[in-house]
Amino acid sequence: MKPSGTTSTTAAAPSVRETGAQPAWEVLLPAAGAPARRRGRALQEALREAVRSGRLTAGTRLPSSRALAQDLGVSRGLVTEAYEQLTAEGYLRSDRGSGTWVGGAVRTGRTAPDPDPRTPAAPGSGVIADFRPGTPDLSLFPRTAWAAAQRTVLSELPHSALGYPDPRGLPVLRSALAALLGRRRGVVADPGRLVVCSGVAQAATLLGSVLRARGHHGVGVEDPGSPEHARLFAATGLDTVWLPLDEEGLRRAPLSRSGTRAVVVTPSHQFPSGIAWSAERRGMLLDWARSVDGYVCEDDYDGDFRYDRAPVGALQGLDPERVVYTGSVSKSLAPGLRLGWMVLPESLVDEVVERKRTMDLGHPALDQAALAHLVTSGGYDRQLRRCQRAYRERRDALLAALDEHFPGTEVTGIAAGLHVIARLPARYGPTRRFLEVAAGVGVALRSLEEYGTARPADGAVRLVVGYAHLTPATITAGMRRTAEALGTR
Ligand SMILES: Cc1ncc(COP(=O)(O)O)c(C=O)c1O
Structure with a gap:
């Protein structure tokens, strides 16, 4: 959708070099000079920051990807990727055939510094493959790095650090996390x-x-x-109102009807459906929050795991005063x-902060200090890269196993996170029988129906399949066993 009410929307976008006054995208030049390996990311960061800071204002038309690539001396693919990524995050809007425009991101004036799936099956429970989502691979916990971090902080922290901590958290950890999340x-x-x-x-x-309390x-x-x-x-005394999602996110009408002024969402990788909210719905949600003087609670529960595309940035970056x-x-x-x-x-x-103080007088100091050490030493990033590699391999094993043992299955939500949604054709159903047969051969699975109120009448078997904590061999064996027990192979 083209932004309205601005004159700049119809003006031809000047190139970086053609005006005497510096055009706003001059700000991208340093990023274009970044080492090749980091250039794409640097370009995206510079563009995001230019929108946030107001240097590029809402309604500004960006040059075509070809023109900007030429001006900056970078490949066109990098510019296209940057436009796509920032469009997905809601910073830009693209109007097919007509161009790319700065969206309505809020100016903050601040800059960013550089059912119980949680309980895995017990050993000896007869479960050979537990596909219930929610757990990472606990065997990948970086024991050596964590032990080293604990040793370091124990030897370096002054006695005073063992007193009651700041209820907001240790300053060293808050700084490390602020930089990491930015x-x-x-x-x-x-x-x-x-x-x-x-x-x-x-x-x-x-x-x-x-x-x-408010x-x-x-x-x-x-x-x-x-x-x-x-x-x-609900445990805090609030009524919870279920709001139906479609393939783009929440819609405005049910939100407006809900009578609430707060909502909790998972826009980067919706739990459990796996969709990334569209830019339009992200913008709509923030508009709604402003209009009711309310808040959006963004749960970025698996934001670190992205496989086939750049991560969709956090919604919070678009409006830190509402999210x-x-x-x-x-x-x-x-x-x-x-x-x-x-x-x-x-x-x-x-x-x-006052609630946190009265609840527990602050978070354990030694663990906070150890995490700060892991983050600032680069150990946390290394851990994420290690997990990312392992989880991508497991996801691929799951996709291959579903394809082999349950032909015709559609799988969605595969680009990110630790689980996918598998929609098996109706011939494998009904869902209840499918789950019982799987359980009978030691395969624990959850259906999508367990997470919401929708009951589609198409007979398909919809599963929420966690894979990150399982080896490729277990994933393959679990799916094969289930198919054999169902008699569909
Ligand atoms: C979507 C989602 N977010 C967050 C949590 C809780 O996460 P944490 O361990 O950070 O408290 C859960 C746990 O079940 C969850 O399912």
Whole structure:
């Protein structure tokens, strides 16, 4: 959709060199000079920052990818990729055949610094392949690096660091996380607005109780969505309102009807459907939040794992005053650490920090210091790269196994995360029988129906299949066994 009400939308876009006054995309030149390996990413970061800072204003038409590539002296593919990525994130809008325009991202004036799937089957339970989603591969936990980090901080921390910690978290960790989230996820993260907590779960509890105290009565949750979101917010006294998703995200009408002024969403890789919210719906959600003076809680639960495309940046980067960004190490390191974070709008910081203080007087200092060390030493990035390689291989093994043993299956949500959605043709159904037969041969699976209220009548078997914690051999064996037991091979 073309932005309206601006004169610049019809003006031809000048090239970098042709005007005397410096055009806004001159700001991209340093990125174009970055080493080849980092050039694409640098270009995307520079463009994102130019929109955020207001240097490129909403409605500005960008040069064609060919013209900009020529001007910057970079390949056209890099520019096309940057345009596509930022369009997906909502910073740009593209109008096929007509051009690319700066979208309506909010100017913040701030810059970013550089059912219980959680319980795996017990050994000896007869389960040979547990495809329930939610757990990373715990055997990949970087024990050596974590032990080294613990040793270092124990020997270096002064005695005073063993007192009650700052309820917001150790300054060293907040700075490290702010830089990490800015760099990896496009989060506008000021350490002063970052609160360290016990995972997304505590973030939801803190936020829910603050909203309740402010007079909120309900919170919207995605349908299908995480049952955990509903449970956590409900425990703070808020009513949860299920809001149906389509293939692009939430729609405005049910949001407006819900009567709530807060919603919890997973826009980068929706849980469980795996879709990335479209740029339009991301923009719509933020418009809605502004119009009701409300908040969006963004759960970036598996934001670190992307396989076939650049990550979709966090929604928070588009409007840090309306979005509460939450994340944790539960997928990247281990859920047992109970370490997470929230990046807050200025208007919520004091109340959330006070809740955190009265809840537990702050997060354990030694674990915080160890995580800060892992992040600043580069160990955390190494761990993410290691997991990414392993998980991509497992995902590919799952796709191959589904293709071989359940021909005709459509698989979606494959570009990211630790699970996919598999839609098996109706001849493998009905769903209940499928799950029972699989369980009978030691294969634990979950159906999509368990995560929401929709009951499609097409007879297809829709599964939410976690793969990250399973070896390729287990994945293949699990699918083969199920197909054999069903008698479909
Ligand atoms: C979508 C989603 N987000 C977050 C969580 C909780 O994460 P954390 O371990 O960070 O508290 C869960 C756990 O079940 C989940 O399903």
